[in-house]
Amino acid sequence: MSSCHETPPPRAGRHSAARRGAEGGLRVALAGNPNSGKTTLFNALTGAHHKVGNYPGVTVEKRSGFCVRGGKRYSLVDLPGIYSLTAYSLDEVVARDFILDEKPDVILDVLDSTNLERHLYLCLQFQELGIPVVAALNMSDEAEARGISVDAGTLSRTLGIPMVKTVGPKAEGLDALLAAVDEAAAAAAPGRGGRERPLHAIRYGMEIEEKLESIERMIAADAAFTQKYPTRWLAVKLLEKDRNAYERLAGHADGERIAAAARAAADWIGRHFGKDSEIIVSEQRYGYIRGALKEAITVHKKADFSLTEKADKIIMHRYLALPIFVFVLWAVFQITFLVGAYPTAALEAFFGFLGETAQRLLPEGLLRSLIVDGIIGGVGGVFSFVPLIVILFLLLSLLEDLGYMSRAAFATDKFLHSMGLHGQSVFPMMLGFGCSVPAIMAARTLKSRRDRIVTILITPLMSCGAKLPVHTLLAAAFFPRHAGNAVMLIYAVGVALSLACAFLLNKTVLRGDPTPFVMELPPYRAPTLRGLLWHVWEKTLQYVKKAGTVILGASLLIWAITTFPAYQPAEGERAALAAQYRAAHTEEDDAADAAAAAWADAEIAGKALEYSFAGRIGHAIEPVFRPLGFTWKIAVAAVTGFAAKEVIVSTLGILYRAGASGEGEDDADSAGLENALRSDEAMRPLIALSLMLFTLIIPPCFAALGAIKAELGLKWVLFEFAFLFALGWLVCLGVFQIGRLAGF
Ligand code: GDP
Numbered sequence: 001m002s003s004c005h006e007t008p009p010p011r012a013g014r015h016s017a018a019r020r021g022a023e024g025g026l027r028v029a030l031a032g033n034p035n036s037g038k039t040t041l042f043n044a045l046t047g048a049h050h051k052v053g054n055y056p057g058v059t060v061e062k063r064s065g066f067c068v069r070g071g072k073r074y075s076l077v078d079l080p081g082i083y084s085l086t087a088y089s090l091d092e093v094v095a096r097d098f099i100l101d102e103k104p105d106v107i108l109d110v111l112d113s114t115n116l117e118r119h120l121y122l123c124l125q126f127q128e129l130g131i132p133v134v135a136a137l138n139m140s141d142e143a144e145a146r147g148i149s150v151d152a153g154t155l156s157r158t159l160g161i162p163m164v165k166t167v168g169p170k171a172e173g174l175d176a177l178l179a180a181v182d183e184a185a186a187a188a189a190p191g192r193g194g195r196e197r198p199l200h201a202i203r204y205g206m207e208i209e210e211k212l213e214s215i216e217r218m219i220a221a222d223a224a225f226t227q228k229y230p231t232r233w234l235a236v237k238l239l240e241k242d243r244n245a246y247e248r249l250a251g252h253a254d255g256e257r258i259a260a261a262a263r264a265a266a267d268w269i270g271r272h273f274g275k276d277s278e279i280i281v282s283e284q285r286y287g288y289i290r291g292a293l294k295e296a297i298t299v300h301k302k303a304d305f306s307l308t309e310k311a312d313k314i315i316m317h318r319y320l321a322l323p324i325f326v327f328v329l330w331a332v333f334q335i336t337f338l339v340g341a342y343p344t345a346a347l348e349a350f351f352g353f354l355g356e357t358a359q360r361l362l363p364e365g366l367l368r369s370l371i372v373d374g375i376i377g378g379v380g381g382v383f384s385f386v387p388l389i390v391i392l393f394l395l396l397s398l399l400e401d402l403g404y405m406s407r408a409a410f411a412t413d414k415f416l417h418s419m420g421l422h423g424q425s426v427f428p429m430m431l432g433f434g435c436s437v438p439a440i441m442a443a444r445t446l447k448s449r450r451d452r453i454v455t456i457l458i459t460p461l462m463s464c465g466a467k468l469p470v471h472t473l474l475a476a477a478f479f480p481r482h483a484g485n486a487v488m489l490i491y492a493v494g495v496a497l498s499l500a501c502a503f504l505l506n507k508t509v510l511r512g513d514p515t516p517f518v519m520e521l522p523p524y525r526a527p528t529l530r531g532l533l534w535h536v537w538e539k540t541l542q543y544v545k546k547a548g549t550v551i552l553g554a555s556l557l558i559w560a561i562t563t564f565p566a567y568q569p570a571e572g573e574r575a576a577l578a579a580q581y582r583a584a585h586t587e588e589d590d591a592a593d594a595a596a597a598a599w600a601d602a603e604i605a606g607k608a609l610e611y612s613f614a615g616r617i618g619h620a621i622e623p624v625f626r627p628l629g630f631t632w633k634i635a636v637a638a639v640t641g642f643a644a645k646e647v648i649v650s651t652l653g654i655l656y657r658a659g660a661s662g663e664g665e666d667d668a669d670s671a672g673l674e675n676a677l678r679s680d681e682a683m684r685p686l687i688a689l690s691l692m693l694f695t696l697i698i699p700p701c702f703a704a705l706g707a708i709k710a711e712l713g714l715k716w717v718l719f720e721f722a723f724l725f726a727l728g729w730l731v732c733l734g735v736f737q738i739g740r741l742a743g744f
Pocket residue numbers: 032033034035036037038039040041081138139140141142166167168169401526527528531
């Protein structure tokens with residue numbers, strides 16, 4: 001039987017021979033199209049469920065593990081899913097570089113047996129790399145259910161690639177698969193390190209083969225190339241006008257000459273066939289695949305296909321597709337907020353209780369204030385709406401696993417295209433309603449860098465879960481009868497602004513056309529619970545990590561700047577204030593004494609705040625924010641929002657504690673803060689609206705900026721920061737000034 005473990009943290013080591021020696025196992029790279037079942041097979045083989053780390057330099061996730069079977073050891077890497085070996089998207093670059101640089105012993109290509117034409121397209125490109133390829137004919141249960149029977153033996157022989165039928169979730173066929181891997185590795189062993197052409201390889205037709213041969217000869221003459229790249233593969237990629245392949249030529253002595261010859265050959269093919277050479281090459285590949293499949297596949301019935309087809313007649317209908325998408329989006333939101341309200345209330349109550357208990361048990365002083373206000377208040381506020389995010393992610397993952405998200409991408413592509421976006425921008429944007437961090441990472445599936453940049457830059461305008469508490473607080477306080485609509489309005493403004501910004505970026509900084517849509521529609525598929533939970537866990541973890549680190553840090557910082565320097569009330573100041581209160585209130589009983597004392601405390605807390613760094617900063621920056629209607633308190637809260645949006649609420653809580661005038665001790669939290677905000681004469685609905693918009697638009701939290709830096713680099717972080725700050729300031733300026741003139 002196999003025993004299953006996970007490898008220690010991944011290394012960036014490039015010396016494969018040394019590593020092979022050290023780990024003493026076959027190094028197998030699991031590759032294939034997205035959704036073919038790679039991760040399922042990886043988990044079945046290794047038993048590992050955990051994300052291990054990232055590829056060096058990029059945030060693309062790297063999962064690796066090993067399994068020992070029959071005394072043999074295999075170390076496995078689960079590569080990102082790709083459609084082609086042409087390096088368009090980041091995932092493709094990562095998968096391709098991994099194979100080219102690390103040179104695994106065997107590529108284990110996972111194919112979806114119900115969609116072999118598409119999946120073999122990638123498989124044949126792996127074969128060209130000259131590394132032994134073994135194919136898992138995965139989803140063979142589903143193929144059978146649909147009446148597709150695949151003759152694995154015939155297909156293996158025709159293509160020269162060992163193929164084994166597997167069923168991922170049932171771990172069927174794994175032993176045979178590993179046996180095929182052993183055999184393929186052993187067969188390649190004598191020539192290991194050599195890059196000789198594989199026995200079987202796709203032929204591209206006489207004319208193209210002639211050109212390929214002359215390019216191959218030039219490449220082969222230079223040892224510097226042949227050590228690094230499979231000759232034939234490089235020649236084919238050059239004919240396909242693969243930019244990355246040309247870049248790889250650049251540093252070499254003979255590179256210029258080879259590049260020129262390859263370009264000339266590609267041009268000749270283009271003229272000869274009347275089509276671009278890359279199209280000709282891909283047509284040849286498809287033709288070859290179709291020929292092979294004709295031999296190896298029989299379709300008995302078409303019954304089950306029709307379900308997907310029937311559903312798509314409606315869901316992908318020319319006019320209905322977009323309204324259906326909007327309805328789905330609406331339903332996702334309704335369910336999220338309806339269901340999410342209960343656990344959110346429960347968590348709020350829990351953290352409230354925790355805060356009260358700590359308040360009661362700890363002696364008065366700095367430590368108590370640090371724990372109650374800084375830690376429990378700050379982090380509790382964040383965790384309270386984790387349920388909302390979990391539910392939202394659960395629903396979105398459900399839609400993704402069902403096969404709906406790629407249809408949503410299709411349905412919205414035309415519209416988004418006209419805005420300078422891409423259909424595939426839809427998923428990151430929807431995730432953005434939950435948390436920008438996983439949303440920014442989800443943009444990796446976009447093919448072109450331009451599309452990815454635009455999508456990432458506008459994603460923070462999707463009002464994320466952390467902004468929601470700010471919106472709900474202000475809406476409840478200042479638009480009590482239309483609170484729900486006010487919040488919806490903010491969301492709508494966010495979406496509208498994101499589209500407008502995409503349009504603007506497209507016309508200015510990021511000129512160019514979004515890449516055309518090339519994505520297959522997978523069949524509708526019943527999601528598995530395990531897969532769902534895994535997706536949700538992954539995304540939620542990214543959010544919770546942020547809460548545990550960035551937000552805790554920010555809460556502590558804000559606690560510190562609102563606490564220090566400490567204000568020392570003058571001798572008798574408290575008593576004087578209490579007397580002042582008593583003079584204004586005529587009732588004469590014990591309760592009045594307590595009320596006066598509480599009021600005096602609150603007044604002193606207010607003075608302490610103004611005396612603290614936060615108060616001083618607030619006064620210093622007030623001029624920048626005055627045109628937006630913000631007082632110094634609001635300015636402080638708005639600025640702390642740069643760290644994390646949910647912090648705005650806790651800052652307001654700390655700032656307005658002073659004005660809470662002591663009543664309603666029990667649930668001073670939310671209702672108390674609403675009252676305190678309302679009773680501030682300097683606040684009014686228009687300013688609340690301005691603050692909501694400001695929260696929506698200004699640059700995202702530190703964690704999201706960090707994600708942008710990892711994906712796009714520092715330059716774009718600075719751009720995003722300046723862009724969104726300017727946009728937020730201008731929008732709020734416009735809204736406040738126009739509203740003021742209109743008499744609001
Ligand atoms: P990846 O994107 O290639 O890593 O694909 P996953 O491993 O995440 O699998 C995608 C979906 O296909 C999941 O819902 C799996 O449960 C499902 N799946 C994987 N292998 C099989 C299989 O052999 N048969 C069936 N019916 N479903 C499978």
